[in-house]
Amino acid sequence: MIELPFGREEYRRRLNTIRAEMQRRGLDILIVNDVANQHYITGYDGWSFYTPQVVIVPLDDVEPVWIGRAMDAAGGLLTAWMRPDNIVGFPEDLVQRPDRHPMDWIADWITRRGWAKGNIGIELEAYYYSAKAHAHLVAGLPNARIEDADLLINW
Structure with a gap:
């Protein structure tokens, strides 16, 4: 078992706050x-954002989902609080393909x-989120x- 920087209840409290704001804004999921x-x-802790990675937070009360490069998922299993699924x-x-993009796979x-219908919130000012990634996701x-x-989240 990993030792988390915070207890699971703290992560759930954070998610409850985020979901309350999602509901206020009319969002079904948050990317x-x-x-x-x-x-x-x-709690995910890895220097893996050199390639697209996201956390998806659904409005309903299920765990968030971390999605990133397959070789970096092992770090998620070691540092994040969610179930392996x-x-x-x-x-x-x-990765690094001019003809295909990870965001195509993530959208699929x-x-x-x-979760592909309704209102989806995306952090458009995130430093490592490229215009190309956004175009493929949309x-x-x-x-x-x-x-x-x-x-x-980071207001």
């Missing part, structure tokens, strides 16, 4: 791109979970209404 906010929500790695063959994963979620969720 967290800011690496500091990812750590705040999950909620640490998801995208395929390695998506969101769709398979049934293109992969054509039935969603995308909203800027900047400062929802």
Whole structure:
């Protein structure tokens, strides 16, 4: 068992605060791109944001999901508080490809979970979130209404 920087109840308290603000803003899910906010929500601690990674927070009371490069998912299993099923790695063959993007896979994963409709908040001011990543994510979620969720967590 890992030793978390905070107890699970603290992470749940943080999620309750985030979900209250999501509800106030009318968001069904939140896609967290800011690496500091990812750590705040999950405890995930890894220098892996050189490639796209996100934490998805659904409005309903389920655990968040960390999604990143498959080889970095092992770090999630060691540092994040969620169940192993909620640490998801995208395929390695998506890394550094001019013809494919990890956000295409992430959008497809969101769709398979049934979360691709409704209002989706995305942190558009996150330092490591590129315009290309955003374009691929939006293109992969054509039935969603995308909203800027900047400062929802780190206000």
